[in-house]
Amino acid sequence: MKRAPAVLALLAAVFVAAIPIAATTQQEGAGATPATAPPAAGTPPAAKVVHEQDVPYYEACAREGLNESECAGRLIWFKATAGNERFHTYVFQQRVGVLIDWYRVLRADQRGDRFRAWGIINDPSCCVPGAKNCPAKSLDETYGFDWCPGDEELLGYVGRGGYPEPACDFRDAPLAQGDPHGAADQRQSACDLRFGTSTGALGIRKFPNPRFDRAAWIRLNGHAGSWEGYGRPIAAAGGGGEAARSHLQDGAVEPPFLIGTSCGSCHIAFDPLNPPADPANPKWDNIKGLVGNQYSRISEIMVSGMPGNTLEWQMFAHARPGTSDTSAIPTDQVNNPGTINALINIARRPTFADEAVLKWRKAASCSDDKDEASCWCEPGRSGKCWKKSPGNDTVHHILKGGEDSIGALEAIQRVYFNIGSCSEQCWVNHLSDLRQLDPQQRGFGQTPFDIGQCRRDCPHFRAIEDRLGDILAFFLSAEAHVADLRAARENVRRAAMPTATYTDQDLIADLENEFGAGAVARGSEVFAGTCARCHSSQPEALAGAFAALDFHKADPATGMREDWMGNDRATPVSEVGTFRCRALHSNHMAGHVWQEYGSETLRARPPDPNVKEPGDGGRGYYRNVSLLNLWAHAPFLHNNALGPELCGKPKNAANDFYAQRPRYVDGTSVRLLPPGEQPACFEYDPGVEGRFRLYKASMEELLNPAQRVPKVTLLNEDVTLRIGPRLWDGTEKEKLLGFSLTIPHEIEGRGVTAGTLGNFQHKQFVVDLVRARTDAKSLGNDLAQRFGAETGDKVLQDLQAIAGELAGKPDALVAALKARPYLIKQIYSSCTAEIENEGHRFGEDLPEADKKALIAFLATL
Known part of the structure; x- marks a missing residue:
């Protein structure tokens, strides 16, 4: 199938008329050689080409009506890695010590299973080698990955230098008027945006590794298209409690690609207004860049090469689909995953x-x-x-x-x-x-x-930095406008009958048929009296004048709804009552890694007096969230814990993370409910009615807290942290000196939460353990100040006892901690919360009819 050069001419006319675009002739799924288009009148002579891989992005800009700045920002958001391919290939693996198995995540022969396993979205332009019309005929040609536009050039540079970075041809938008840095274009070279080509998953990019040795790779893996030997576990000599190793952490073995991620890797999602018929095979018009991917398992991706009994796996892989622990890499040791923000209005x-x-x-x-x-x-x-x-x-x-x-x-x-x-x-x-x-x-x-x-x-x-204004312009563009249920349902009808309509009154009629006569109007009244104090941005709401609020009012000039349906004000976490660990996030505090990104006003907030954990530095608060398009963004709360659990049910059972880690527990013993008593998970369904069903089920849990089955993420095996030097020559002859610190997955008949490990301040524990032997008096004073005289004295005595028990018997620490679980779960914990779907009890006392009315009304926002 030929792509008409007129498509590119149209794009030039729509939003980049001042810059000529090179026309391309594209065989479907195949590479193309850019040809120079005739320059438009008044254009500079040194215009840059449009790479074939960029064509769908410019088509999207035309479809959304984006201007030059918005379109430039969109392309950066989707593609720019800003040089992080080194981080994800070397630094993260070798410096941070966390292993990503990119082949496990991105292997082309499991492209059809990729969304269900990892929640990531397949690039519509890519194909599986050997498939019909795919330019690559075997997995060996692509080293086991999808073939994507631009690979006809990129693959030739695997194992050698000189790759011509596609970002060098990025077409910058005009400079903003009045910029203090002057009228001349002094922006850093666009080459440093670093685009590479797609891996087959949107937002995840690949670059040729010039240090790759093809012959050595084949010796290790058997053939060029396999990574099996590279990621295969190597038994460690430390015994069953010691995590297995693999060549993923072996700096002597170079993979064929360096893998980078763009910001879009988390935020690119299916359009609620136009979801794909098959999530494994989306089209470009099914994709939006700012909605936020509520199915993404980014945490499992980041530790995909780690065994389950490692500290790193348990610290990263506790997040639900659609959430990410943004402080996991800076390791603040607070178990605090949060939802990926929907960037709407x-x-x-x-x-x-x-x-x-x-x-x-x-x-x-x-x-x-x-x-x-x-x-x-x-x-x-x-x-x-x-x-x-x-x-x-x-x-x-x-x-x-x-x-x-x-x-x-x-x-x-x-x-x-x-x-x-x-x-x-x-x-x-x-x-x-x-x-x-x-x-x-x-x-x-x-x-x-x-x-x-x-x-x-x-x-x-x-x-x-030089292009942040363009990214912000994209955030403010039409692509970030709301996706109302009415419009989504109308689109479904138009797919069957192009002239079909579905009006606001049709939506209200359907909702009231389901939730009761007059439900939408009554729901608006209930919302005004119960929810608008936090979930309205109108000045009248802040002043307490709820009765006259119009929550659907739109700006006549732009058509954008005026109420953001949230006020973003900080609320003490004890007032909201939700899982408080995220509110105790600390990386913005003075002396911590992201200090310069927090305001002094933030850090001056007083601690929440009703929270027992330290809350200095502005901690202990949540900003409320926008309720715009709530129908499309369930489950709820900052950790996606309120509502049914989501699951992908992939064909590859090794990637079925929900099956490996069920969440529902007995609230008394914090032990998993038996399999037959575990509520069913909701399979991934980004369709209009699939999202709506999930919304209704999540709203029922929100408004009926007494009916919630408690959720806790538990350890599913003991986790051992080896403390001391390691001697290893790559064989079974490893020797481990020092002692082991094991967190058991069960203590005194109660399950141990992943948060217990993620929140365990093991460094402070070890330091205090040493001080109990070397400076007990000073430690006693410190403990009394931190916990009070009675508790401080008990902790000191137990630390002294443990230090004595360890003399000559380093493995005795495991038994010592099992006998004193409060040290792990309370004293040396940054957060002791366990139930992840508790809190936000607002509205629980409403009459049943009002609850239904509220569900109906919120579906119209």
Whole structure:
């Protein structure tokens, strides 16, 4: 099938008329050679080509009516890795010690199972080698991965240098008017955005590894298209309690690709208004970039090469589909997964004026400040300077606790650090090393990284920073507009009959047929009186004037709904009553790694007095969430725990993570319910009615807390942390010196939660254990101050007893901790909460008819 050159001409006319686009002739699924199109009138002579892999993205820009800046931001959001392919291939594996098995996640022969296993979305432009019309005829040609546009060139550079990075041809949008950095284009080279080509999964990108040795790879794996030998477990000599190893952590073996991720890897999702008929085979018009992927198992992806009995697996892989622990890499040791934000109607999202913010700001010179720590001008540029200064700013509250609170542009930039950009140049050496137990050594705790130093030393930082305005423009574009149930149902009808309509009155009639006569109108009244205090952004709601609120009011100029259906204000976690561990997230605190991304106003918030764990530094709060399009975004709460559990039921049982880790427990013993008593999970269904069924079931749980079956993520096997030097020559002759610290999966008949491990402050425990032998008096004073005299004395006595029991018998620590479980679960825990779907009991006392009315009304938002 030929792609008409007129398509590209149309795109040029729609949103980039000033820049000519190279026409391409495309065989379906095949590569193409760009040909030069005639230049449009008045265009620069040195126009850049459009790569074949970019064509669907520009078509989407035309379909959504995006302007040049919005379209540029969209392409960056979907493709730019900002150099994190080194992080995901080397740094994460070898420095952080967490292994990703990219072949397990992305192998082409399981493309049809990929969404159900990992929740990631297949790239519609890619194909399985050997399939009809696929340019690659065997898996050996693509090293076991999908074939994707651009691979006709990329594959030729595997094992050699010189790859022409596609991002170098990125077409920048015009500069913003009035930029302090001047009228001339001084942006960092677009090459440093780093696009590569698709892996076959949207948002996950690949680059050719110039250090790859094909012959060595075949010796290890049997043939070029297999990674089996690379990821195969190697038995460790430490015994059954010691985690197996694999060549994934062997720096001497180079894979064919370096794998990077874009921000879209979490946020790209199926369009609720136009879901795919088959989620494993979506079309481009089924894809949106800002909705947030509620099926993504990003945490399991990040530890896909780790055995289950490792500290790292248990710290990462506790998150539900659609959630991510953004502080797992910085290891704040707080079990705190949060939902991937749905970026909807951002133009109406509340902001907060006069917050105290210390940050770097654009400046035209540093003439009055020669200290590079507070003012810096980029060499070779004219007036492109940055000055670090305090100010009272208007900011958003982005993360669940409002931690990204120094401005929208900076919050976007921080996402790139979360996905690994600039790790070696900027921040990896500021992380806590989980196995560093000497408080005098680097890596024992976190330290703040310096944004100014990162800007100077990392060109990828500057490449993103110079285009943050375009990404924000994309956030504010039509692609972020709401996806109403009415429009979704109309689209379903039009698929069968193009002239079909489905009006607001049709929706109300159907909802009232299901929930009762007058339900929508009554639900609006119930919402105003019960929910609007937190879930309305209208000034009248903040003033308490709920009765006159119109929750569907739209801006006549844009058609955008005026109410964001949330006010983003911080609420003490004890008032909300939900699982509090996420509210105790600490990486924004002074002295911690993301310190420079938190406002001084945030850090000055007083602790929630009703929370027993430490709450200094602005911790202990949740911002409420928007209820826009709630019908499409169940389950609920910040951890997706409220509502039925989601499951993919993939064909490959090894990737059936829900089957491996059921969640429902007996609330008394915190032990898993027997298989026959476990409520059924909801299989992934991104269709319109599938989302609506999940919404209704989740709303029933929200409004009827007494009927919720408690959910807890439990350890499913003992986890052993080996403390001490290791001697290993790659055989069974490994020797392990020191002692082992084992967290049993059951203590005194009660299940041990994954949070018990994730929240266990094992470093402080080991330090105090040593002090119990060497400086008991000082330790006793510290413990009394932390826990009170009576509890402090008990802890000191138990630590002294354990230290005595360990003398000459390092393995006795396991039994010692089993005999004193309170040390793990209470004293040395950053958060002691267990039930993950508790809290948010607002509305539970409503009459049953009002609950149904509220469910009906919220479906119209």
